[in-house]
Amino acid sequence: MRVLSKRRIVSAQPSMEADKTQxxxxxxxxxxGREIHLFPSSATPSNKSLSTLTSHSSESEDFxxxxxxxxxxVLKHRKEERFLKTRKIxxxxxxxxxxxxxxxxxxxxxxxxxTLEVKFHSSxxxxxxxxxxxxxxxxxxxxxxxxxxPPKKQxxxxxxxxxxxxxxxxxxxxxxxxxxxxxxxxTYI
Numbered sequence: 066m067r068v069l070s071k072r073r074i075v076s077a078q079p080s081m082e083a084d085k086t087q088x089x090x091x092x093x094x095x096x097x098g099r100e101i102h103l104f105p106s107s108a109t110p111s112n113k114s115l116s117t118l119t120s121h122s123s124e125s126e127d128f129x130x131x132x133x134x135x136x137x138x139v140l141k142h143r144k145e146e147r148f149l150k151t152r153k154i155x156x157x158x159x160x161x162x163x164x165x166x167x168x169x170x171x172x173x174x175x176x177x178x179x180t181l182e183v184k185f186h187s188s189x190x191x192x193x194x195x196x197x198x199x200x201x202x203x204x205x206x207x208x209x210x211x212x213x214x215p216p217k218k219q220x221x222x223x224x225x226x227x228x229x230x231x232x233x234x235x236x237x238x239x240x241x242x243x244x245x246x247x248x249x250x251x252t253y254i
Contacts, residue, residue, distance in 0.1 A: 169227035170235040187233035208243040
């Protein structure tokens with residue numbers, strides 16, 4: 066009986082830590098007025114879910130045949146691309162695309178398999194994400210950085226907005242402490 070009760074206590078501690086972390090995130094979301102979610106990250110789908118994905122996505126052979134409708138769609142695209150556009154027209158089209166994308170959903174993946182999802186306006190800067198991370202991480206005094214992959218590229222342009230960096234409508238960035246030897250038992254959130 067004692068062993069059983071000890072197991073319950075040991076298994077309850079991580080969930081208590083997760084509950085504390087979740088409460089901290091919810092309080093921060095209310096304080097900042099943002100949509101913030103924290104969830105465990107799954108790096109790869111299980112074999113069962115992968116097999117169900119492949120079984121549903123199989124198409125018949127005639128699906129890949131080039132039809133008359135496909136040909137006319139290609140011709141229509143070519144006609145639209147034939148004309149050269151002035152800088153003014155290209156800038157107007159870019160402004161129209163930019164006005165349609167108003168949100169940027171940024172997911173920050175931590176080394177301890179947690180993912181923090183935050184919604185920003187696409188015109189906000191990366192510095193606003195860094196300020197939020199300073200409030201979320203367990204050790205904000207340690208230097209840290211965010212990066213994208215592949216290839217691994219550290220995000221250094223803090224004054225650029227999410228749209229300019231290609232982070233809108235969504236992006237996944239990775240968190241890392243800027244230390245030569247990081248202790249694997251370190252707490253991130």
